[in-house]
Amino acid sequence: MSQRDPLLEAIARYPAPLIMTVVGLVGMPLTLWLFTPERAPARPETPVAISATAAPAATPTGTPVAAIAAATQDIALALPEQSPADALTVDTPASADPATSTEPAAAKLLEDAAATVPASTTVTLSAPSSANSAPSPAQSFVPAQGTHYIALIIDDIGYVDDLGARAVALPDDVTFAVLPHTPHGVALAQAAHDNGKEVMLHAPMSNLGAMPLGPGGLTPQLTRQEFVQTLTAALDAVPHLQGLNNHMGSELTALEEPMRWVMETLQGRRLYFVDSYTTASSVAGRIAREQNIPTLTRNVFLDNVQTAEDIDREFQRLLSLAREKGFATGIGHPYAATLDYLEKTLPTLAALNIELIPVSQMIALQQQATGAW
Numbered sequence: 539m540s541q542r543d544p545l546l547e548a549i550a551r552y553p554a555p556l557i558m559t560v561v562g563l564v565g566m567p568l569t570l571w572l573f574t575p576e577r578a579p580a581r582p583e584t585p586v587a588i589s590a591t592a593a594p595a596a597t598p599t600g601t602p603v604a605a606i607a608a609a610t611q612d613i614a615l616a617l618p619e620q621s622p623a624d625a626l627t628v629d630t631p632a633s634a635d636p637a638t639s640t641e642p643a644a645a646k647l648l649e650d651a652a653a654t655v656p657a658s659t660t661v662t663l664s665a666p667s668s669a670n671s672a673p674s675p676a677q678s679f680v681p682a683q684g685t686h687y688i689a690l691i692i693d694d695i696g697y698v699d700d701l702g703a704r705a706v707a708l709p710d711d712v713t714f715a716v717l718p719h720t721p722h723g724v725a726l727a728q729a730a731h732d733n734g735k736e737v738m739l740h741a742p743m744s745n746l747g748a749m750p751l752g753p754g755g756l757t758p759q760l761t762r763q764e765f766v767q768t769l770t771a772a773l774d775a776v777p778h779l780q781g782l783n784n785h786m787g788s789e790l791t792a793l794e795e796p797m798r799w800v801m802e803t804l805q806g807r808r809l810y811f812v813d814s815y816t817t818a819s820s821v822a823g824r825i826a827r828e829q830n831i832p833t834l835t836r837n838v839f840l841d842n843v844q845t846a847e848d849i850d851r852e853f854q855r856l857l858s859l860a861r862e863k864g865f866a867t868g869i870g871h872p873y874a875a876t877l878d879y880l881e882k883t884l885p886t887l888a889a890l891n892i893e894l895i896p897v898s899q900m901i902a903l904q905q906q907a908t909g910a911w
């Protein structure tokens with residue numbers, strides 16, 4: 539035991555170096571540990587600094603949401619401007635197709651001015667279709683945003699000179715339907731054309747009320763040859779024709795065969811057909827579409843009752859239909875009350891965002907809207 543380890547003996551004699559070494563070995567890491575930023579005593583500004591760096595970190599998650607919301611709003615706002623046509627709706631011609639009518643037979647006779655078009659199907663206006671390659675009188679028609687369209691036909695033109703002259707002098711694009719072989723038909727058709735108006739033949743067709751048709755009347759009693767000759771003579775008798783609509787016709791327009799003869803005759807002349815729709819049994823519109831004839835069906839008769847109040851009520855109905863569907867077609871007659879009303883009212887349409895267009899343009903617009911006549 540007397541022999542002691544010389545190292546321990548040296549440490550016992552001079553302990554200071556060992557103590558300092560130990561203090562240094564332990565103290566230095568402890569000091570470093572204590573004063574690293576993470577372990578340093580919290581300074582008041584540190585949490586603020588952390589918070590300040592956290593705030594931008596939250597931004598990337600917030601920004602896209604705001605951007606998407608803003609973008610969505612932009613899209614929602616932009617849609618009506620980018621595709622105004624989508625907002626337009628129209629009556630499909632098929633809606634007036636009596637083949638789908640469930641009305642009892644007794645109710646199907648809606649003589650001339652009394653007939654009304656049944657409730658129609660709404661079709662969203664889509665891009666113009668090129669499916670139908672048949673000639674259209676105005677295939678380039680482009681509807682304007684926010685505008686609703688009406689076509690207005692004044693028919694029964696030809697017998698009365700002064701009222702006829704007043705009619706063809708109406709402002710805007712009223713279309714005139716002229717009875718064949720009438721005393722003033724040719725002169726009024728020429729005057730209408732000279733005024734920039736569209737002209738149609740108002741072809742007399744047999745009715746169930748046995749009312750007289752006048753010259754050029756088409757009846758089921760005619761042979762095919764007589765029928766086509768009569769219609770051709772009527773078409774030749776009126777200048778500047780672009781189409782045809784039926785005068786009366788509650789009997790004839792319900793019959794398929796004569797309607798085919800009508801459409802075949804129109805086809806050869808590239809004329810359109812307007813179904814005046816004097817009976818819910820009319821097959822005329824369907825036969826026209828089957829034979830690829832540009833066609834539309836009348837929506838409103840303006841002057842079944844010839845007072846300012848009744849005409850106004852029907853005219854407002856025409857405008858309502860146009861606002862609801864995008865466009866609508868009315869028929870009036872050269873009555874003093876009708877002319878008084880239209881002379882006063884037509885100049886006010888522009889302020890209502892209603893545009894009066896010729897029948898040929900209305901057919902083109904409807905064709906673009908539905909992809910079919």
Ligand SMILES: [Zn+2]
Pocket residue numbers: 693694740784785786
């Ligand atoms: Zn008529």
